[in-house]
Amino acid sequence: MFAPLLKKLFGSKNEREVKRMLKTVQNVNAFEEQMVALSDDQLRAKTEEFKARIAKGETLDKLLPEAFAVAREAGKRVMGMRHFDVQLVGGMTLHEGKIAEMRTGEGKTLVATLGVYLNALSGKGVHVVTVNDYLARRDANWMRPLYEFLGLTVGVVTPFQPPEEKRQAYAA
Template sequence: MLNFLKKIIKNSNDEEIKNLSKIVDQINSLEDKYKSLSDSDLKKSTDILKEKYKSVQSLDSILPDAFALVREASKRCLSMRHFDVQLIGGLCLHQGKIAEMRTGEGKTLVATLPAYLNTLSGGTVHVVTVNDYLAKRDSVWMGKIYNFLGLSVGCIQNNGSFILKKIQMVI
């Protein structure tokens, strides 16, 4: 009975993954292009993508290049290559969707993709983590990628006093 229902009711995630996989294929097709660039030329790619964004005003149009560029920068800076499933996670985040990932599946690395992409429009990006330790760790660790690509990184730490004062005022 369950198999019969599965055949009738198509899982919407399957269709979504199929659509995202097409974009992943575009990103993968650019891998050799970015792999062949020198460090200097790879760094210049950020300015090139910013200019391209200014002319087309669409992050989606530069997304494959931006994700491929971050992937290559990550390989050079951290010896970590985004897997296809991590690219899909980055696409979901960029689209404002939720991507469930377990411990150790690379959430920190995934966040570099949409974070970088969204800086190309000229604004700032804030990546939020659950505690000060992760905020500091991730800003230093993933900051190597962002710095390599010409971006600056900061980290806001909370010493708890502001929260304590608010709690005291409520009581």
């Protein structure tokens, strides 16, 4: 009886989540001018700066707005692709361990770069799982220039690889 009224007043759970994340998107956007002004070397150096800040106790959640701004600017420079605000929301969703449904052409591969970059800063490694070997290779190779610009390494693991190749890929 009250559920429809409450939903009308406060929105659905998903609507509330998106609203919460849009506040963080504003924080990411606030860094954009600063990131644009950096040279490529200065932008690349942000990765080591972030790692040092994590070593001193800063959390990934605290770093998220600035790290996403770095990844966005790097994507623009290296790939010619700038993450849209809705893609930033997708990156936050992945970082929080949730899933988001996106249609073909909405930028799933680019969205993944945000969560990958942020979580790789912890030094623990990040694994991106996709539905088949072809997409795994394609997406890894497609985004490799962006990841490498940001100081990350890339490997692809497929079922029929020799064990040594798998070890190397997992070490990336």
